Amino acid sequence: xxxxxxxxxxxxxxxxxxxxxxxxxxxxxxxxxxxxxxxxxxxxxxxxxxxxxxxxxxxxxxxxxxxxxxxxxxxxxxxxxxxxxxxxxxxxxxxxxxxxxxxxxxxxxxxxxxxxxxxxxxxxxxxxxxxxxxxxxxxxxxxxxxxxxxxxxxxxxxxxxxxxxxxxxxxxxxxxxxxxxxxxxxxxxxxxxxxxxxxxxxxxxxxxxxxxxxxxxxxxxxxxxxxxxxxxxxxxxxxxxxxxxxxxxxxxxxxxxxxxxxxxxxxxxxxxxxxxxxxxxxxxxxxxxxxxxxxxxxxxxxxxxxxxxxxxxxxxxxxxxxxxxxxxxxx
Numbered sequence: 001x002x003x004x005x006x007x008x009x010x011x012x013x014x015x016x017x018x019x020x021x022x023x024x025x026x027x028x029x030x031x032x033x034x035x036x037x038x039x040x041x042x043x044x045x046x047x048x049x050x051x052x053x054x055x056x057x058x059x060x061x062x063x064x065x066x067x068x069x070x071x072x073x074x075x076x077x078x079x080x081x082x083x084x085x086x087x088x089x090x091x092x093x094x095x096x097x098x099x100x101x102x103x104x105x106x107x108x109x110x111x112x113x114x115x116x117x118x119x120x121x122x123x124x125x126x127x128x129x130x131x132x133x134x135x136x137x138x139x140x141x142x143x144x145x146x147x148x149x150x151x152x153x154x155x156x157x158x159x160x161x162x163x164x165x166x167x168x169x170x171x172x173x174x175x176x177x178x179x180x181x182x183x184x185x186x187x188x189x190x191x192x193x194x195x196x197x198x199x200x201x202x203x204x205x206x207x208x209x210x211x212x213x214x215x216x217x218x219x220x221x222x223x224x225x226x227x228x229x230x231x232x233x234x235x236x237x238x239x240x241x242x243x244x245x246x247x248x249x250x251x252x253x254x255x256x257x258x259x260x261x262x263x264x265x266x267x268x269x270x271x272x273x274x275x276x277x278x279x280x281x282x283x284x285x286x287x288x289x290x291x292x293x294x295x296x297x298x299x300x301x302x303x304x305x306x307x308x309x310x311x312x313x314x315x316x317x318x319x320x321x322x323x324x325x326x327x328x329x330x331x
Contacts, residue, residue, distance in 0.1 A: 093200060098157050100205040101169055101196060104128045108211055109152035109175050109194070111143050118143045130199055130206040140210050148179035158193060159219070166208060169196045172216065191216065233284040233291065241284055241291060241316070244323045248314075249297050250276040264325045274299035274308055289326070290317035 107124050122141045129137055153174040161168040171194040176187045193216050197209035251260060252269055253276040260267040282295030293314045298307050315327040 093203060094160055096203045097160075097167070097169060097198060097200060097205050100128075101171075101198070101207075104196070104207065105155055105171060105173070105194065106152060108141070109150060109155070109173060111146060111150040113143075113146050113149050118146075128207045130208045148177060151176045151178060153189075155194070158216075165201070166197065166199045169198055170194070171196070193217070230285050233286045235286075237291075237318075238284060241293065241323070242279070242282070244316075245279045245282060245293065245295060245314075246276075248323075248325065249279060252276070253299055263323075264328065266328070268328065270299070272302075275302055276300075277307060287315075290315070292316075294331075 104125065107121055111121065112118065121143070122138075125141045126137065129140075153176060155171045155173040157169070158172040159170045161170070172191070173194045174189070174191050176189050179186050192213040194211060195214055196207060196211045199206050199208040248263060251263065253274055254272055255269055256271060257267040257269055260269050277298035277300045280296050280298065282293060285292040285294075291314075293316060294311070295314075296309055296311050298309055300307055311331045313329040313331055314325050316323050316325055318324070
């Protein structure tokens, strides 16, 4: 009997423990399940990065081309300026060379048949020469054996044939050979081309060879005009343009610059120095903006009526029914 009671108590205790364990389990919170992360698609990012790099490379390549073009342009400008300065230097050198040779020409052409004068002439001319120990320069200006005088009347620069560091200056000279026959002077006038070889370095000069005389040659050449043939305008404005030319050149001869500003972009005028005569040999050509007019205009001296002819080219437009000279060229 006691054993049964004991077993019953044990069962009741076990049930209570089981019940308490179940309550404990229920009180414990299960951890929430986190959703598995899906890896991000990075292909778009990679594509954008690649195209960005390509765009940057293209930009820098384009920039490099622009810089190259700009550099080439700057170099061309420098070369043009150097060439222009070189040409200007040559022009200045001709003037300086002419000044340098002025004394030389007088000493060279003028020869006096006296020993002292001949020696002085030779010593003076030697100072103009290049320094060259290998060439016997002392005999260049020897006048021994002369039987008369040579007298320079005048000279003028005729031409300069340029070379690399050496040029040939050519002068037209008029001189007289003077000889005495039975104590009476005889003069023979002559004209020739005096050729003087000259070395130059910057604005410094020296005579590099023996001067020599030669015949004159003609500078006029048979040079054809480079103007191209164009079809002349012969439209309904021809008569009006002819009338405008007469009016314009009458004003050009007589009126002031202020008055001409109404019909010219860059006003100019004879301001009464000459009077207008006539317009002849005029040609009209149509262009994009208006007309190009070439003509010969006859002016006259007021007092003597001596004609003065000049060729003009006018570039004319028509605004509000009036002709206007955008540009005037003297030719």
